[in-house]
Amino acid sequence: MIENGDLILHYLQRLGVKYVFGVPGGSIEPFYNALARSERRGGPRAIIARHETGAAFMADGYARETGRIGVCCATAGPGATNLVTGVACAYADGIPLLVLSGQPAIEKFGRGALQDGSCTGINTVEIFTHCTRFNTLVSHTAQLEPKLLQAISYAISNRPGPVHLSIPLDVMREAIDPSEDKGQLRAFINHEVTPSQEAMHLVLKELADKEKVTVVIGEGAAGAIDEILAVVESRNWLFVTTPRAKGLVNCFHHRYRGVFGFAGHESAREALLPENAERVVVIGTALDEVSTSGWDTSAIMSRRLIHLSSNAEHLSRSFLARLCILGSIELMLKPFAALLERSPMRKDQVLLQDDDGLPAMIDLANRAKCLADSGPVKPQALMTKVSALCPDDTRVLMDSGNSFLWGIHYWNCKRPKGFNRHRSLFHIGIGFSSMGWAIGASVGVAAGAKGAPVVCFTGDGSMLMSGQEITVALQENLNVLFIVLNDSSLGMVKHGQQIGGAERIGHALPKIDFALMAQAMGIESYRIERLSDLDRIDIPGIVSRPGPCLLDVIVDPEEVPPMGARMKVLTGAQ
Template identity: 30%
Template sequence: MASQAASPEPAQRHSAESQRVSGGYALMDALHRHGVEHIFGYPGGAILPIYDELHKAESRGWMKHILVRHEQGGTHAADAYARATGKVGVCFGTSGPGATNLVTGIATAHMDSVPMVVITGQVPRAAIGTDAFQETDIFGITLPIVKHSWVVRDPRDIGRIVAEAFLIAASGRPGPVLIDVPKDVGTEQFDYVPVEPGSTVPAGFRLPPQANPERIRQALELIRQARRPLLYVGGGAISSNAHAQVHRLAERFRLPVTTTLMGKGAFDETHSLAVGMLGMHGTAYANFAVTECDLLIATGARFDDRVTGRLDGFAPRAQVIHIDIDAAEVGKTRVPDVAVVADVRQALDALLAGSEGEDSQGRTDAWLDRISSWKRHYPLMTPSPEGEIAPQEVVIALQELAPQAYITTDVGQHQMWAAQYLHNAPRHWISSAGLGTMGYGMPAAMGVQTAFPDAQVICVAGDASILMNIQELGTLAQYDLPVKVVVLNNGWQGMVRQWQESFYEERYSASEMTGGMPNFEALAEAFGVRGVLITERATLRQQLREALDHPGPAFIDVKVRRNENCYPMVPPGASNAQMVGLPTHPELAIDTTRQCNSCGTSTASAHLFCPSCGAKL
């Protein structure tokens, strides 16, 4: 190993001449050139040369490192940092268990198309493949869940690799990338020539195409003809910052708008054209609308199974326009009548330019009236003000007390209640949708709060999910991040319990969490975080307000009804119109009758099998 020379001072970075530096310095310099201000991570043996240079980079004011308490927390924090800012998130982990602890967070970012650069330490080059201490093939392990990955074999490649990594992570359909750096690459001295952002393009790299003008013309023709259109907006609209374009297109043609869990914030949910989230726990009126629409304009959405329910019952009467940046998503589950493969914002700009001066000419008035009738008759459930606190009450109170807050969530019933009742600005809703990662919410809130130190950031969690990464209370305390964690505590894995009640004859196998549940108030205080316990409805809003006003981090444990279910709900195997948990209004019902192919019997229920002959429907 070459002897280590002193790293050059910041003034030398911009010299046209190459400088003799270590691989670790080159990495820090490259990250600094790409505008990285915060890194989330946890050190270890193989990545120590990089952390040594990171220490020097922090002393120069280049960036700040946030020490998490578990590598998974670092990935979730970097992921949420990216979602909230639109920038690329960065996290570090060492080799072996440090690297494998990153996998869940990488998969979370991959499923939700989040731009992230993950940098791992690795055993020295000569030891790779020898089963050395803390060696794992993180390159191979993560191949299915990254856009691209590198093992750095030569420190002279670091500048180029970092430039390519940021380009790939942020372009097209965003996603995570991984750079694995052997320990001796971090220490080796070499003549470093910096590589500026965007100055190198990897072989085979292509930017997404511009929207095809003919496809835009065809899409506009379908929109002009539609009488019952529905704009179905997903996370692609958030990624491309297309919320203004979504708003203009909806108002121009008087299009009702429904969003996915990932698309929350792309359209103002208080707008008269908004019908809320659709899918398994979507609003009744959104699910009815998608069932009766004659044109579905899918915008940055991928027809996820939690959205579509039974696929052959999803928008069964509709022609489909599908706008997506990823050609692989087009036709994957639903073949569109018109496909527009392009960045969502660019495609919507083209639709707006091609329809300048037009309006709906009243075509959708009757349709909007019908949707308004559904909204009146099938509102989201208003919890009874009796007995224990209802979980919905807590979420409604948060909407009233903190309407502008960034919201992160864990996964489960609390996530669905938050999605139903909270109205969010663009990039203010941060939740694991595709992978459904329990333990995501609190480290995600750390990432958002790091990006926006003066903003109000609230994590809505469940008592089961929060325990997955409870150690990150230490990170909140160390950096005095004023995150407010609100736990809807029902003593269960709530969504698991609901499914066991509904579909497994109330066999509650391994879902009750009361045994061994900590005193959350005392636990938070032990970490140096303000702990609050709320048990009475009479003091709910006052205690929430006081906790939200606390200048530092706070953990609010709210005891809620144990057996409350999240409705509406589309049962597995049913179509979106076959929701349970709704009031009965026969005069407003839509036709959900299905006919058995074997015996011809019709049934209007959500049965998976024919009640007459038993054949699968």
């Protein structure tokens, strides 16, 4: 006989899941007993976070890196409610998570049990309703397997996202016959569908005679990125990316004009203007504030738009579009792949950089500051230098606030040819934009990356919220380089108040030596006060060896990040 916790882990093992991120507690204890047994037999094992929100962030990062479902768990009551922020982040970004929370034994419902999260206590199942694709209480053993399989199906569907099972203590520990593990997981693969022949004909007709076309690559284009670039190169079109999709391309590609949207580039906006784009083809992204530069009607949001995605939600705001096509971009382009490869018109990827080593075709704001090496550290120069020093396959995560503003604009992805087409090298948790997301998510990415280099940029505000999670990287011996942008303030709040004419309140932070803090935790660390201080540190070596490292970088607090589009939305300016 086995317990229901073992049954769950058997399914996770069949799905290729290696880790479950969480924090133990009384009501989830039977599942941790099952995790201990699983680890002994070489199955999925537990990674213990310091806070349940961090566990959800880690599961998010693991899912992004591996393409598998991320799994996190927590005990009843506050354990479950602590998960909510991390689950909401995954929901907003469409990241598949299986979220497991405990409950007191069913017979204790309504009797004032400790940490009661049932319908007769603080109803935690109800709390998860609006940030999950599927959400249910498993009230008895007969429900567990079908509800687990239903949840997994929702999580990894064409509308991926988190799912939540709340499982009472007595149900989780109930003994069952091992033969109960009989679900057919083949039902959960090959969700992708080919667009109709009529739809494909309409797209081809729209684009056949157009010389000036700009393609907007979104995060949902990952599996088809090679075919998309082949089309661009054979037709000599321009392309840009959304902020979320920056890590799918090489920033030095000769037809790439940068990021359009939140903290994006002027060259990307220009590539989308009517004089440069008779048609704008948007692939695999929703038309939200982040990807449209605050719904800029001169660029994406126009009658020139052709919107393609396998996610129906992405198309729900495309009321201006000439065409909206639902279906797999990979399957749409697959019949043309061989033809595109042999096209005499195709000019293969050429990497262009200027004399300073910066992308030649991207209009960087304050370009000279990318090379500033004297005085206080310029964030522009920090991003430029670290991206140049890191290996080409470095996974980088940018935390909410100034970090992702600087990173979207100035980090140079050097995506190598042949890199996994389904994976990105640049990650932001921008849908819900929770501070501290990147700290936990980088641990999850590193757990799934099998020793590949991982860099996490975060701010001092986020470190004060969630910095304890760096000790998980230490305990698991994961090679993550944490870089703290230390300006003794909530930088995005500070600059936003200044630009928007708001009261200057609540942004100041104490001066903290995060290098000393990391040392106290047993983590290698360095304090960087001048850009030249980086020259004494072997960054390629650090990101290539096991174990975490932290750089406490004292950045120039007066440098204003590229946040113009965001300020227009906040202030109502046009």
